[in-house]
Each structure stands twice: as C-alpha cells, then as structure tokens.
Amino acid sequence: MTAPSAAASSAAAPDAVHLEGIDVDYRQGRSSTPALRDVTIRIRAGQTLALLGPSGSGKSTALKVLAGFLRPSAGRVYLDGTDITDLPPARRGIGVVVQSYALFPHLRVADNVAFGLRARRLPKDVIAARTAEALGQVGMTDFGRRLPRELSGGQQQRVAIARALAIRPKVLLLDEPLAALDIHLRQGMLAELQRLRANLPDTAILFVTHDQAEALALADRIGVMRDGRLVDLADTQDLWHRPPSRFTASFLGGANLIPVQVVSTLDQSSAVVRLAEAEFVANASQAREPGSASVLAVRPHALRLTSSLDGPDVLPARVTSAQWRGPATRVTIAVDALPDLLIEIDQPGEIQHRLGDRVGLHIPPRAGVLVPADQLATGPPSTPRTKAAAAAEPASRAASSAAPVAPLERKP
Amino acid sequence: MTTLIADRPPAGPSAQRPALRLPVAVWVIPPLAMVLGFVGWPMVAVLGESVRDGDGALSLSSWSTVLTSSEFLGALGRTAQVAIGSTLGTLLLGSFLALVLAFVPFPGAGLVARLIDTVLALPSFLITLAFTFLYGSAGVLQALITSVAGPGARLPPILTSPLGVILAEITFFTPFVVRPLLAALSVLPREQLEVAASLGAGPLRVLRTVVLPEVLPALAAGGSLVLLLTLNEFGIVLFTGAKDVVTLPVLIYTRGVVSLDLPSAAVVATAQVVLSLLLYTAYRFGIARLRTESATSDPGEGASHAAVVAHQ
Numbered sequence: 224m225t226a227p228s229a230a231a232s233s234a235a236a237p238d239a240v241h242l243e244g245i246d247v248d249y250r251q252g253r254s255s256t257p258a259l260r261d262v263t264i265r266i267r268a269g270q271t272l273a274l275l276g277p278s279g280s281g282k283s284t285a286l287k288v289l290a291g292f293l294r295p296s297a298g299r300v301y302l303d304g305t306d307i308t309d310l311p312p313a314r315r316g317i318g319v320v321v322q323s324y325a326l327f328p329h330l331r332v333a334d335n336v337a338f339g340l341r342a343r344r345l346p347k348d349v350i351a352a353r354t355a356e357a358l359g360q361v362g363m364t365d366f367g368r369r370l371p372r373e374l375s376g377g378q379q380q381r382v383a384i385a386r387a388l389a390i391r392p393k394v395l396l397l398d399e400p401l402a403a404l405d406i407h408l409r410q411g412m413l414a415e416l417q418r419l420r421a422n423l424p425d426t427a428i429l430f431v432t433h434d435q436a437e438a439l440a441l442a443d444r445i446g447v448m449r450d451g452r453l454v455d456l457a458d459t460q461d462l463w464h465r466p467p468s469r470f471t472a473s474f475l476g477g478a479n480l481i482p483v484q485v486v487s488t489l490d491q492s493s494a495v496v497r498l499a500e501a502e503f504v505a506n507a508s509q510a511r512e513p514g515s516a517s518v519l520a521v522r523p524h525a526l527r528l529t530s531s532l533d534g535p536d537v538l539p540a541r542v543t544s545a546q547w548r549g550p551a552t553r554v555t556i557a558v559d560a561l562p563d564l565l566i567e568i569d570q571p572g573e574i575q576h577r578l579g580d581r582v583g584l585h586i587p588p589r590a591g592v593l594v595p596a597d598q599l600a601t602g603p604p605s606t607p608r609t610k611a612a613a614a615a616e617p618a619s620r621a622a623s624s625a626a627p628v629a630p631l632e633r634k635p
Numbered sequence: 636m637t638t639l640i641a642d643r644p645p646a647g648p649s650a651q652r653p654a655l656r657l658p659v660a661v662w663v664i665p666p667l668a669m670v671l672g673f674v675g676w677p678m679v680a681v682l683g684e685s686v687r688d689g690d691g692a693l694s695l696s697s698w699s700t701v702l703t704s705s706e707f708l709g710a711l712g713r714t715a716q717v718a719i720g721s722t723l724g725t726l727l728l729g730s731f732l733a734l735v736l737a738f739v740p741f742p743g744a745g746l747v748a749r750l751i752d753t754v755l756a757l758p759s760f761l762i763t764l765a766f767t768f769l770y771g772s773a774g775v776l777q778a779l780i781t782s783v784a785g786p787g788a789r790l791p792p793i794l795t796s797p798l799g800v801i802l803a804e805i806t807f808f809t810p811f812v813v814r815p816l817l818a819a820l821s822v823l824p825r826e827q828l829e830v831a832a833s834l835g836a837g838p839l840r841v842l843r844t845v846v847l848p849e850v851l852p853a854l855a856a857g858g859s860l861v862l863l864l865t866l867n868e869f870g871i872v873l874f875t876g877a878k879d880v881v882t883l884p885v886l887i888y889t890r891g892v893v894s895l896d897l898p899s900a901a902v903v904a905t906a907q908v909v910l911s912l913l914l915y916t917a918y919r920f921g922i923a924r925l926r927t928e929s930a931t932s933d934p935g936e937g938a939s940h941a942a943v944v945a946h947q
Contacts, residue, residue: 312832313836325824325826
C-alpha cells in the first residue's frame with residue numbers, strides 16, 4: 224500500500240474522511256470471507272478520490288463502510304476528525320448515490336429530493352427552498368412533479384445526486400454512478416459531474432468506479448484496489464505517469480509489461496535499459512541498480528511499429544493479430560527476442576496487417592516507466608499474456624512467464 | 636401484415652394442410668357449462684329455496700323474517716367483529732413476522748418461515764383443537780394453573796369467547812399475510828433502505844415512508860384475502876365450542892342442518908354470498924385505486940408543491 228500523499232497528511236485541518244486500517248469480513252454461517260484488509264484512506268475537504276479496481280476488489284465495500292452500511296471488523300472511520308465508526312448511517316450526514324440510483328418509486332422527484340430534509344424535520348419553507356436549489360444544481364427544476372419511472376436513466380441519476388446534495392453533506396459518496404448509463408449518456412454525465420465537482424469546493428467526494436476514464440476525468444487522487452487491499456494511492460497524474468506497481472500499470476491504462484535489464488542510471492527519474500539488442504531510455508520512479516532486472520510498463524499508444532526491421536532501437540517482431548477500433552488499430556505482436564510475450568500497440572487510424580507480417584517494434588525514449596520486477600501482492604490483474612494464454616483468452620495482457628531478463632511473475 | 640405474408644417462404648405440403656378450425660362455441664361452452672353447473676346452479680338453487688315458503692310457493696316472507704330477526708343481525712355483527720378483528724390481528728402479527736424474517740437475520744429464520752408456511756397446509760380446525768388442548772378448561776395451561784394455585788383456580792374462558800375465536804383465526808390465517816409480504820419485501824431493493832438511512836431517516840421512518848408504500852399492495856391483498864376467508868370461516872368457530880359466537884356460517888348450519896329450516900338457511904346463505912361478493916368487489920376496486928394512485932396521485936406533501944411553484 225502506498226502512503227497517502229504528503230500534502231494530505233501534512234494538512235493542518237483534519238481530513239474530511241479518514242478510514243484507518245479497515246478490515247471487513249463477510250460472514251455466512253461459520254465461514255468468513257475477507258472483503259477488505261488494512262485499508263487506510265484519507266480525503267481532504269474539496270478533494271475527489273476515485274477508488275478504482277476490478278469487480279470484487281472491495282471498492283464498494285470500502286464505500287459502504289464509510290456510509291455506515293457495513294461495520295468493519297477492525298479499524299476506525301473518522302469524519303472531520305470525529306470517530307463515527309459506531310454511528311448509524313442516519314447520523315453520519317453523508318450523501319450517497321448508488322449505482323441503481325435507488326429512487327423511491329412512489330415519491331415524486333421533488334419528494335425524493337426532500338426526503339432527507341424531512342427526515343431532519345426542517346421547516347417546510349426551508350425544505351422547499353433547498354429542494355428547489357438541489358434540483359436546480361442538477362438541471363432538473365422542471366421535473367419536480369414527475370415520478371421516477373417517468374424519467375430517463377440520466378435524469379434519474381441527476382435526481383439521485385440532487386437528493387444526496389439536498390442535505391448538504393460534507394462527504395459525497397458515488398458508487399459507480401455512471402455504470403447503468405449507455406455510452407452516450409455516460410459521456411454527457413461525466414461532463415456534468417465535472418461541473419458539479421467544481422461547484423462543490425468544500426465537499427469531499429469518494430467515487431467508486433471500475434472505469435479508468437471516469438477516474439482520470441474526475442479524481443484528484445486515485446486509489447487502486449485489488450483483492451480487498453489498497454494497492455496504490457496517489458495523485459492522479461503521478462499514478463498515470465509513474466505507476467508504482469505492475470498491477471496499477473496494467474490496470475490503469477493497460478500497459479504492456481516488458482521485462483528489461485537496467486544498463487545504467489541517468490538520474491533519479493530515468494535509466495537506460497536493454498531489451499535484447501536494443502537499448503533505450505525509460506522513466507524510473509526510483510534509482511535502479513545497473514544490471515538489475517526490471518519491468519518496463521509501456522502503454523499501447525506509446526509504442527510504434529516500423530516497417531524496417533533494422534536499427535539499434537528496433538526489435539523485429541511478427542504480427543499475431545490486428546483489430547481496427549475506429550480511431551486506432553490495436554495490433555498484437557510477438558517480438559522475436561521475447562517469443563512468448565505478446566505486446567499490444569495502438570496505431571492511429573486503420574492499419575492493414577496480415578497475420579504473420581514482419582514488423583519492427585520501436586520503443587520511443589521515455590515512453591515507459593520502470594516498475595518493480597518482483598511483486599507478489601501487486602502482480603498484473605490477469606493471467607500473463609503468453610501465446611498459449613492469448614489463444615485461450617485474447618484480451619489478457621501481461622508479461623511472459625518465460626521472459627529472459629525479468630524474474631517470473633508468480634501467481635499469488 | 637401483408638408484408639409478413641408476402642415474405643413467407645412457399646408453404647410445403649404440411650403447411651398447406653388446413654388448420655383445425657373449430658367454432659368458438661366449442662371452446663367457450665364446456666368451461667361455461669362447468670362454471671354454471673358447479674357454481675351458478677347451486678347458487679340459483681339456494682336463491683330459489685330462499686324465495687319459497689313452507690308449501691313450496693314463491694314468497695319473500697322468509698327474507699323479511701330472517702333479515703329483520705335479531706339472530707341474523709346478531710350473527711352479522713358477530714361475523715363482522717370476528718372477521719375484522721382477525722384481519723387486523725393477522726395484519727399486525729403477519730407484518731411483524733415478515734419484517735423480522737426479512738430484515739433481522741437470525742439462525743433458523745428459514746426454518747421459521749417454512750413452519751409458518753406449513754400452517755397453510757393444516758386444516759383450520761386443527762389449530763382450534765390445539766388451542767383446546769392448550770388453553771381449554773381441561774387443557775395444559777389449566778392443569779398448570781391448578782397445580783400452582785390449587786383446584787379452585789380457573790382459567791378465564793377466553794377460548795370459548797369471541798376473543799378466543801379471533802386468536803385462533805389469527806393463528807391460522809397469519810401465513811396468508813406473511814407469504815405475500817415476504818415476497819414483496821424480497822424484491823424491495825436494499826439500496827433504497829440504505830440510501831434512506833444515509834439521508835437521515837431512522838428505522839421507523841424508513842419503515843413508514845419507504846417500506847410500507849412499497850408493500851402496501853401485498854399487504855392489502857393478504858388482508859383482503861384474510862377478511863374474505865374469516866368472513867366465511869366455519870371450522871374454527873365450530874371447534875372452539877363457543878356457544879355465544881354465532882357467525883353467519885354457524886347460523887346457516889344451525890338453520891339448515893339442525894333446525895332443517897332450509898328457506899331461512901338459504902336466505903342467510905344468499906346474504907353471505909352477497910356480502911362476500913361486495914367485499915371482493917371492494918377489494919378489487921381498492922387494489923385498482925391503489926395502483927392508480929401510486930401512478931398518478933400527488934403525494935401532497937409541501938415540498939413538492941413548494942419546490943415546483945418556486946420555479947414556475
């Protein structure tokens with residue numbers, strides 16, 4: 224687990240949200256399944272943290288612990304420095320938007336939004352004013368008299384957000400809020416959430432998603448989760464440009480994980496590495512020992528294919544598949560020097576390749592970043608992408624277990 | 636339709652075979668005859684019996700005599716008292732049990748639910764018989780009281796009172812409310828309850844404002860069914876041996892079988908049928924209205940109006 228950013232921990236004011244060493248176990252009868260292990264998260268007021276991870280990684284469980292829907296088996300939950308671990312959800316004052324929106328179907332939109340205000344027994348005029356304000360915030364002023372079933376998915380989501388905002392929470396929890404929308408609605412709602420984020424400067428937001436694009440677009444910081452653990456937690460830019468682990472590199476941006484050998488260190492942030500006969504410069508988050516094995520995480524869009532097979536920085540390879548995806552073509556190649564490793568490259572436009580075509584792989588300087596070669600707990604999310612694995616599971620992607628330079632990826 | 640026909644592939648020999656076309660009457664008459672024979676004819680027969688005097692001549696004298704008699708009015712009142720009391724008790728107990736089974740996880744909850752279901756399979760008089768063994772004048776509870784307080788101590792005769800009948804009917808008919816309510820609660824999204832709680836609503840408020848409106852149709856259906864069944868319940872009332880509890884079915888039995896006053900029994904039976912049909916109509920009307928209201932009505936709470944008005 225990566226420590227929270229220095230800025231966050233050094234802030235004078237208490238964190239808006241602080242989950243400290245949270246464990247959660249799902250019990251059924253006498254059996255117990257660990258859902259969260261030692262998760263520590265801090266979010267400052269006005270900050271948006273995205274919890275990103277595959278299904279079953281524990282990100283929604285973490286959100287439920289914070290909301291009070293689940294009680295942790297270990298650890299404490301703090302809100303503005305106050306321990307709220309034992310408080311019921313009704314007394315936490317946290318706004319929650321769930322994936323299904325969970326609008327109350329028998330109540331009209333305005334009554335849905337006013338629900339939390341009525342629960343607080345506020346005066347009627349205050350309820351009316353704040354309901355109208357919340358509906359205005361999400362552009363649903365004219366829909367107050369409709370029933371939820373009379374709304375589209377996007378409109379329902381706005382109402383759910385308005386309902387959460389009406390109680391003026393200091394913390395807003397969004398659990399996969401865009402997952403139920405189609406791709407076009409999702410794009411529009413993403414922009415609306417960005418606008419909403421800008422209008423809530425004092426609200427801490429915890430945003431759970433499995434979509435990296437949503438996390439990158441909305442979050443100031445991203446926490447990557449896997450198997451109930453927080454693998455990495457860092458500022459969005461840092462995590463994207465310098466992923467601290469193989470898992471994060473692979474999950475965030477779908478990086479290829481290529482085994483390399485460190486030749487020399489240029490400075491604290493870069494090193495010369497060798498792959499077969501080719502040498503090139505790679506970014507590094509920390510100094511690497513010359514001669515040590517490492518893994519180069521390089522995203523498909525950062526790699527280049529050449530028609531020439533010769534050159535000091537070109538690796539001869541063979542095309543194993545090519546998929547046109549509209550703006551780009553995803554080409555999968557097998558480098559001669561790494562016969563069991565499949566590397567994916569996004570080439571702009573529609574590129575015509577035939578199976579078995581000979582091509583050259585060019586890795587531009589500083590196109591990738593070095594990540595630790597041997598991490599048991601933070602390995603790639605899927606089975607290593609060997610030729611055999613690719614035949615069975617074409618979408619999988621990772622370094623080969625037969626890599627000549629780096630140690631083997633061991634399955635946890 | 637034309638396009639569909641035009642696009643059809645050429646029909647093969649088997650497709651050219653003319654379809655078996657029977658007159659609609661062939662499909663309608665048999666079930667209609669069965670309904671008329673098994674339901675309509677007995678009711679007509681009962682109605683016919685009620686409008687004949689002792690000599691077999693047509694007469695409405697039985698109607699005027701029976702409907703104004705204190706026996707009939709007393710039985711009508713007692714029937715309503717027992718049916719309404721049992722229904723209310725069933726709704727309360729059934730709702731409580733369903734909520735506990737749905738929301739309070741405890742070991743053996745599944746077994747309890749199945750045991751409750753099992754009651755549905757038992758004959759109603761068995762419950763009363765069990766009540767007699769437990770709470771009757773020679774039952775287990777009486778024996779316990781006698782052993783503790785002496786031979787003079789007597790259990791109040793609750794079992795043979797209207798309250799005893801109501802308690803027995805509540806015991807027997809509660810599953811009729813629990814089952815539909817559990818089904819309704821099982822499809823109630825948990826997220827709604829969680830979100831309601833996060834918005835500041837306590838358990839009772841969540842129950843009242845979120846759960847109850849969602850399960851109201853199931854509750855109404857279960858309650859209406861129990862009301863209809865308790866209105867016509869005969870076995871439980873008979874087996875309690877409560878002489879003072881004369882309901883309409885008991886009156887029909889007394890007049891028809893004990894006194895052999897068939898015209899009077901037919902009048903009471905016809906009144907009972909009319910009452911049941913009226914209740915059923917009210918139930919259907921109520922359910923339809925409930926659905927319509929949930930679809931179109933205004934919740935009528937201030938904020939919705941105020942919020943809308945403020946922006947118009």
